[in-house]
Amino acid sequence: MALSEELVAPWAEWQESYQDGQRLLEAGTYALTEGAVAAGLGVFAGYPITPATDIAEYMSKRLPQIDGYYLQAEDELAGMHMCAGASLGGQKAMTATSGPGYTLMHDAYGWAIVNEIPVVVVDAMRVGPVSGITGAPGQGEFYVSRYCSHGGNIETIVLSPNSVQETFWLTIDAFNLAERFRTVVTILTDQVVADMFEDLFLPGDYGALSDIVVPRRHNLTMPFFPADSSEIDLPPNVIGEGTGVCVSPYTHTEEGYDIEEMEAQWSQTFRLINKIRHHKDEILRYEAVGLDDAEVIAVAYGATARTVKTAVLEARRQGVKAGFLRLISLWPFPDELFERDQPYLVCELNYDGQLVREVMRAAPDKNRVHFMGKSGEMHTVAEVCEALEGVAKHQKMPQQPYIWTEVR
């Protein structure tokens, strides 16, 4: 019997609808640039860092051709604030970085989120902390991308692609979500998916994508910041149209005035959290294979999911009933995907254990959630197969060199 396979993401359909175009051998960074252009990007502002540097270079070439603007910022903090400013002025905006630059953006993150400014941020993760090893992949910003500002009282949207082709579609999707939810959407990719070259289909005419691209609209009326509302699909606020809008870092009224009253603080928080929580189903994206009869479910995202999927298929051939769950939307965390009372094997590129902690929280039995962390280098198919067999047949993780299994 064939294994059940499911891709829940808007591009499952998009790939069917758009067949006219060109096929290239290109890198993830190239797909990301083209995805942003296809989505109507107007301004890119950033500061170079491996493995996101190629995005900046592609943008510097591509944007003037479509009458967009490439701004090379003095640092990442400036880069993201420039994006927020450009977006307030009515342009779709994006920045791209890796871990060291990502941490510098948090000031701008909070400002853009509280002011409901659509911006797309790319973090191509590498092993850390700090500079770590420049060319080695990592998955250490799973939580940081959720808590990308201080002070709490926010929800965030984070997506992660696992192939060059998916990077293209997912980037368009990220811009759409940023517009619809009036917020920052983070694309959490990694050194492998960003740098690798793969088959890439690009539609021949981006104009024909108007059916799937959410255009920039302008909110010209009060309320600029609807209190207590979880409504989405509101047009973003715009500066320069004389609406009298006020944006700021302070707790705001519906006009955007600063206010120091708890009711206003609560109303603002309700909006920032619930516009996302109440529409979680609009954000959920994942891929699943063979879950129906699985006796162990391997969980991964990004580059890691590539080997893990191969390992699951290989384990099946060896008689282990393994299933595969690849998260594409990482935040808001898809608790609903972990309702099956089965053992889970969570593979990720860090030793401290990040994704695994959320799976432990969401799964029915946290004692049956196993961790397989690697640092700086990819899991191998053999390693994952051995772990799947150990968990499925002996309810135990085998000891393997350079793999962390402990989560405390």
Next chain:
Amino acid sequence: MNKLAAKYLRPELVPTKACQGCAIGAIENWLLQAIDEMELKQEDVIFGAGIGCVGRQTFATWGGDNFGATHGRALAVATGLKVARPDKKILLVVGDGDAASIGASHLIHAARRNVGVTVICEDNMGYESTGGQFSPTTPAGYVTNSSPYGMAEQSFDPCDVVIAAGATFVAETTAVQWRQTVKVVKLAMQNDGFSFVHIRFPCVQNFGASALGSRDPLVSMEWIYDHTKGKTDDGAETDFAWETGIKHDASNSRPEYSKVLRDLNARVRADMAAGS
């Protein structure tokens, strides 16, 4: 409310929440006078503010579109905004902490790029909204709440920094120079490029109390007046004097940043159309 405030500000947010005797409100009025003399309308100007007394007391008072940035970042936001809305004048009102300390790198690079904004740096020589600590513009030796033994570091004049970085209009005044301030703000806003106007004013609440020993606004104003002239009333020389007036005027001598980018696009797109 005076006529200018009625014409340009939001009645519900005026007067400012600044301390009694603080010059923030008066200086804002001078900005309005310059705007009025230029015959600008509310919709012609985008008003951006920093954080701190200067930023927060002026934020959202302007009747048109407003933004208040996080501490120091107004210029970074304005750079992106100017590229998106080159048709608008952007007026930024920021503190010395915003401009010369936490946001100093944005200040330098906005000047270098010649971004079309006018920065009004209202310099009260310290971080006043956090209670009066020294800043990069506090005169050496002066007592503040974080320099109880006298400011030990050397200060700098942000005008020197932006001139070196490439600003196309730079001027300095103080809170006792009403007419001069209106005049230079007008010139600043007529420059299609990066303009910097540095205005010294006294914080009566903190600087007055710790450095000058009195919260009486008259004591602070007299101190500013003396240091503007370089002489006290009885003719004695002050410990130092500020050099006020226009410090650098290369207005409209080189293209504004967003125009540079637009021209670049036009060139690239023309080459593409010509098939090269």
